[in-house]
Amino acid sequence: MTSPNTPGVLTYEELRAEAAAGRVEEVIVSVPDLQGRLQGSRLAVPYFLDEVSRQGFGACVYLLASDVEMGTGPGYAIDAWKSGFGDFVLRPDPATLRVLPWDPGTALVLADAVWPGGEPVEVAPRRVLRAQLDRLAERGLTALAGTELEFLVFRNTYRDAWERRYHGLEAGTRYNVDYSLQGLAEIEPVVRRVRREMVRAGLPMETARGECHAGQYEIVFRYDEAMATCDKHVFFKNGAKQIAAQEGVALTFMPKYDEGEGNSCHIHLSLRGADGSAVFADETADDGMSELFRQFVAGQLACLPELALLMAPNVNSFKRLQPGAFAPTGITWGRDNRTCPVRVVGSGGSLRIEHRVPGGDANPYLAVAAVLAAGLYGIENGLTLPAPHAANAMADPSVPRLPTTLPEALSRWERSEIAAKAFGEAVVGHFARAARAELAAFETAVTDWERVRGFERL
Known part of the structure; x- marks a missing residue:
């Protein structure tokens, strides 16, 4: 070797x-x-x-x-x-x-x-993704992907946060630090260490910056072959938490910690031909998009309701996907439009989709597998892509809605012929069972909202 x-x-x-x-x-x-x-x-x-x-x-x-x-x-x-x-x-x-x-x-x-x-083991997440990559390979195609993970930094230790039941935690910054160059001093020691040690571990960094929520940060690593990107993704999440613990702070990737902005995991993805050519691009087309790319994007829209479970697998996932939360709520696409779940960005060799539905809790192997399965569905069925959405898709009532709860996503997943064909009955049943376990745990829990609402007044 x-x-x-x-x-x-x-x-x-x-x-x-x-x-x-x-x-x-x-x-x-x-x-x-x-x-x-x-x-x-x-x-x-x-x-x-x-x-x-x-x-x-x-x-x-x-x-x-x-x-x-x-x-x-x-x-x-x-x-x-x-x-x-x-x-x-x-x-x-x-x-x-x-x-x-x-x-x-x-x-x-x-x-x-x-x-x-x-x-x-067919239900292993790496295997689920490999099966979709093999389907691509049969067409002479490979997938390149990049994930953009956001997280919140708190000045508390993980043990302190646990003992507080995650109440009253001190955010790493005091206000919105989106693109800020002066508001990050308090979290820079830990995020600098995360950045540098990930690079030392072989994860080439592209960008890093503060985000909207107090204490929120994003590190973006260089795109790679889809499986390698997902491997780096799980390596990063595991390591970032360990580094935070060593630094005496805590960080979370959960999609919605409170009523503020959530943590996303936007997925950038493009396909390449066997010769390395950028098959999404067509210089002769007015919009620069090949017919294959148009079908791939159309597949995302057609499959989103039925495959949403692989991108939003938890109860908390759907707290992020709500109106006014700067996360997608409808099913549409747009050219450089961040209000759409599928945003088309770049040109020529960099032309790609940015899938904005997954949150920080998404299993990257499953989310990328869902994107590929949807794209293949569009290609295999020659789907037609509607016109791009030019306005605010979050505020447009005519745009079809994403599933709004985990039970709805589970129901669509279990009844989906698309999912059964793309992933197999065993995988569909396995991850349906995982969703039911999540729901059972939530439905038996007594929340703080219930205590505040009912302790004295009911």
């Missing part, structure tokens, strides 16, 4: 050399779960290189059949109880091996989940 010559990224041979020099002692083998979080184990480098790199490493199947609280149960495509909480095999992907600058002596590698016989 040859060196990728990227700082922070290691080949197995380089890992062995780093271990011999005493610079790397452990490797974390991890798998992205249904929520896009990394779950895994620490292994000694010799054990990883001599055995696990070739044979894989066993991990409990419930890791891909559990909710945020790690609760599992019947109804998932993987029934952990029925199988006696057995193992599948985590097969490391050598292209994802990176050092952790914030965890000296440690490297991390992502893995694909396979059954003991070698068959892929």
